[in-house]
Amino acid sequence: MSAQNRAEYTAAADLKSPTVFADQAMTLMALHGISPIPMNYQLWFTYFTGQNAALSQELNALLASTPAINDHLCAQIYARHFNPQGDDRLINETNQRVQIELEHLIKQLQAAEHDTSRFGNTLMGYSDSLAKATDTSTLHSYLATLISETRDMEEKSRGLEGELKNSSREIERLKVSLEAARTEALTDQLTNIGNRKLFEQSLHDGVTQANATQTPLAMIFCDVDHFKKFNDNWGHKLGDHVLRLVAQQLKDHTPDKGTPSRFGGEEFAILLPSVLLAQAAAIAENLRLAISTRTMKTRTTGVNLGRITMSYGVALYVPGESPDSFVARADRALYAAKARGRNCVITEDAHT
Structure with a gap:
């Protein structure tokens, strides 16, 4: 983003109007294709108010250097600056x-x-x-x-x-x-599975154990295909029902030692200690089949809402690497699955 564009965005902060801050936040999210979920809205609304100097500094640097800002980057920044007490x-x-x-x-x-x-x-x-x-x-x-x-x-x-x-x-x-x-x-109130905080804790513990014991640690990153379109067509209430349905399938198909969590919005993650890449890919494929074969109907009218599909990226932890690097590799595999047409499982070694 150019300095001129950033100046146009931040100029509104001088007006001290919550409406202006809200409009500017929504405009920037739309420009970058960032999901308009509460977490992202809070992040960018706070940025335009200028109330958090550290947040403003980090986001200014990000806007100046990163061509595309995605939900994953937003989630990482949110976790650093909004640690809800x-x-x-x-x-x-x-x-x-x-x-x-x-x-x-x-x-x-x-x-x-x-x-x-x-x-x-x-x-x-x-x-x-x-x-x-x-x-x-x-x-x-x-x-x-x-x-x-x-x-x-x-x-x-x-x-x-x-x-x-x-x-x-x-x-x-x-x-x-x-x-x-x-x-x-540590529980996501909508889906009743682990929340982002549980994911971060489990990731830290899993990485620590993997490095100490030289045992494998796999991660499945997945999200609901075309979820925004589903919300636009059928409303957020049914969108929430989809997320709950997906979360239940994650619970049902995750091994006992695994940890399914809602990463943010329609994105989910599963950490799998002592599981190799091929095994994790098989777990993801079972999950994909279990979800994609279900047909959703409204309870009141019986209207067919179609099938839910998800895209899956699978990565294996490399001893010594940072948790952020591990997440980034799983995230890239997920985006590769989307690029291949969605509703599929892609391992990190399949797109490198």
């Missing part, structure tokens, strides 16, 4: 509650340790006194005191037991809440 709020709150409960538990145990130590010292003291007792009245007095101390210790022990049981139940409940919060934070 809202997803982590419940996790952080639950962690704090667990910490408070643990601190309470530690104080209980410290108090019990003090009581036990004091009771032990009392027993030792009266043991010496009992040995020196010379008359019955003194002996009875010592025994009465020991019985009282013992009953007091027994009462405190029972109280501690109850407190420990309550704390144990509360910590167990908080553990369940924490796990549920973590699952929710």
Whole structure:
């Protein structure tokens, strides 16, 4: 993009009008063929407001040097500049509650340790006194005191037991809440499979393991063919239904150790640890057949919406390379599948 064009885009920011920012964001996305999904809209709207200097600097450099900006580049930039803390709020709150409960538990145990130590010292003291007792009245007095101390210790022990049981139940409940919060934070709310955050975490873990153990790691990148046209023809509600249907098929056809995720918009990714390139391609082909053989109809009218097809790119991790490089190779294989006519599986070695 030329400096003049960039200046025309950014000049609108001086007007301080949300409408202008929105129009400029939509214009730029249309110019580059960027999907008008909420994530991309937020990215470019924020860019034109100028509220995020680091984002503006990165996008200015990108506009100056990159002829074509695609959804994948937008998703990478979004992940760097928009790390939503809202997803982590419940996790952080639950962690704090667990910490408070643990601190309470530690104080209980410290108090019990003090009581036990004091009771032990009392027993030792009266043991010496009992040995020196010379008359019955003194002996009875010592025994009465020991019985009282013992009953007091027994009462405190029972109280501690109850407190420990309550704390144990509360910590167990908080553990369940924490796990549920973590699952929710890593789940795409529309499709109920992993979200972009889960993909990034799984990619990091998978790459770390692959480098440490010298085991293979494959990736399938795929997206719904002509999804924008489907949305335009039938509406976003049915478009959402398509995405949910695709996600369910991904769950059904991904091996147990694999991680299917919604990468963004109509694009999905599957990470496959300990799977070779040919095996991953076979998994992608099974998935392609399972989806492309289904005919969609509306529930209310029974209108035939046609078949859903997807394009698939498959890549194998190269030890030592960066996660971004791995994703880029899978992405190139996906674009090769689109260039070949869509509704097909292309491995990285088939187009190089």
